[in-house]
Amino acid sequence: MDDLETRELRYFVAVAEELHFGRAAERLGIAQPPLSRAISALERRLDVRLLERDHRGAELTDAGAVLLREARIALDAVAAAARRTRAAGDPERPLVLATKAGASHELLQRLLDAWAGEPTAPRVEVLLCEVGEQAGLLRRGRADLAIMHRPVDDLAGFATEDLLTEGQVAIVPGTHPLAERHEVTLAEVQHVPDLPIARWPRLDGTYPEGPGPEVRTQSQLAQLVALGRTLLVIPASSRAWQWPEHVAVPVVDAPPITTVLAWPAHARSPRLASLIRAATRLRVGAAAPPLS
Amino acid sequence: MDDLETRELRYFVAVAEELHFGRAAERLGIAQPPLSRAISALERRLDVRLLERDHRGAELTDAGAVLLREARIALDAVAAAARRTRAAGDPERPLVLATKAGASHELLQRLLDAWAGEPTAPRVEVLLCEVGEQAGLLRRGRADLAIMHRPVDDLAGFATEDLLTEGQVAIVPGTHPLAERHEVTLAEVQHVPDLPIARWPRLDGTYPEGPGPEVRTQSQLAQLVALGRTLLVIPASSRAWQWPEHVAVPVVDAPPITTVLAWPAHARSPRLASLIRAATRLRVGAAAPPLS
């Protein structure tokens, strides 16, 4: 019952993602035969069939799906170990804060100001990313801290500190009748025939079926709203979306969104702790002076 | 920037724990020179000094301490991947519930009864362990679920479902004056001169300094109370401790203890989900009929 090596896990993940030994081997920079052998050896050691092969490629068994999920987690942990160790070797290295571009902009500004004001606080580098990337960055050790949103982001495995809770607004084209309203309900906004909700790509790059336009980035979506093609529901403070052609209408019954500071649950670095402490103080102080 | 291999991590953890290349090599079943070389290579690849060697052995640098923590996490994740994959190969395999021996006994009984009553619920095997072992069992994939206690256990990285919140009692020898009381405060119980709090071993097996007796298991501690040598403060329902010679006195200002069901935050198995759902229903129903 010897341990697995990360090489075997990387190989398996490649095959499980490509569902094709040849392409996986190419991605890994090795030939196909050794890859086939490695997967067979893995199946033999785990005493489980991971892939069903046929003439057109391979597909995952249930056990294979489990290993794919677990292997990704394990590989992230290994990569994080390397990266954090390297970082620990340079005590001056700035900590990395990952945040969605445009989300919670004013809160972010206040956070950075607060940290800059603390003489003992370490330097902080801001890493802007697209939706949903923060979790992976934290898990791989590419970021030390992230600004995330509950309940939209998956916070499993992270420790969090609530920063701000706010309602949501519908961002609609200024030319649309909804733009005249002072408030709307979720039901009204969910299925507007001429403003179908946009579709984001899945992990594998394909899009779900539906009437809405396909988008990959926030700016694409913002422009589609400006063009009168779609609408979206987002936290009130997400200013990245606000074009002159947009109108924000409060959605009275949308679930409130809490902006949180998230970090790996097991983190122990005193530099990180000092940032978190400062952020907590900011939140407490923020109760009185309203944001924005 | 190639990934680390688990072999390198295992080697480093051995050295970091032993702080002695020779002993670590022996533990790993290899000779000392290849181990020295492997660690040097690791330091070169990470571009960080991990250990300061001197004539009497080695000690961890700050970066080394970081790697020790991260490497343990990563190795646990790798071991869990192997174990859970193997388990997924056998759909009939019972799920493993880890729980402290003697803690929350009646709640556990109700849980098992509830699960046994569900025709669709998978079989459950109970794994009794000593204090603090549950987290490691979950992280290594040796258990699928655990009964843990907030705030005493470290729940970082786990998803949880609250089951029961209760106050704490002091377990004192029946012959001691405190046994006559109907309630006590934490302050009264914290420093009773003739009943010093027992000391548990640290992770490395050594004991902290202090006046109390050294213990390694719950039954040792229970007997020491019966002998009139110590006292302890535990949740009211922990019946494992109750000997005829013991008296339980409520501690009015002790923080309440919440018994929770915990599982790996990223778990996705439908069999696990069905158990959690059943447990949640039990909690809701338990609001009316008082426990015990």
Place this chain on the structure above:
DNA sequence: TAGGCCCATACCGTGCGGGTATCACCCCTG
């Protein structure tokens, strides 16, 4: 100063991971 106790270096063998060539199978297609 001799000896013991560390870890590092030098040097060598071998097992395993990877490469090339080829096979076996299935489906499609003309």
Place this chain on the structure above:
DNA sequence: CAGGGGTGATACCCGCACGGTATGGGCCTA
């Protein structure tokens, strides 16, 4: 129905990286 293309599996060989033994070189202690 036969042939070709595309899939993963097998056979065989090679090189290197990992592990072993022998030895060196500090640094204490007796």
